[in-house]
Amino acid sequence: MDGKNRKDIYPGxxxxxxxxxxxxxxxxxxxxxxxxxxxxxxxxxxxxxxxEDGQVGRVASVPEEE
Structure with missing residues (x-):
């Protein structure tokens, strides 16, 4: 999944x-x-x-669950 839709990204x-x-x-x-x-x-x-470690950037991808 790419990180372009806000609804797909959440804390944690x-x-x-x-x-x-x-x-x-x-x-x-x-x-x-x-x-x-x-x-x-x-x-x-x-x-x-x-x-969580304070770094800021744009989401490139969401790794698949294993």
């Missing part, structure tokens, strides 16, 4: 985000969503979130 969800500094190289950072920063229901580049 494990996600992979792209940090601002990694936008050029595409490195993903995995973490748990603390809160959502994008108020729009959809964003073409991904919903912006803050992780």
């Amino acid at each position: 969800l494990e996600v992979e985000i792209i940090l601002k500094k990694d936008q050029r190289n595409g490195n993903l950072t995995r973490g748990i969503v603390a809160n959502l920063l994008t108020s729009a229901p959809y964003h073409s580049r991904g919903i912006k979130v803050r992780l």
Whole structure:
């Protein structure tokens, strides 16, 4: 699942985000969503979130449950 729809993202969800500094190289950072920063229901580049460790970025993907 991509992270473009706000309804799919919620606190406590494990996600992979792209940090601002990694936008050029595409490195993903995995973490748990603390809160959502994008108020729009959809964003073409991904919903912006803050992780529990304080990092902020746009959701690139939601890893599948194993």
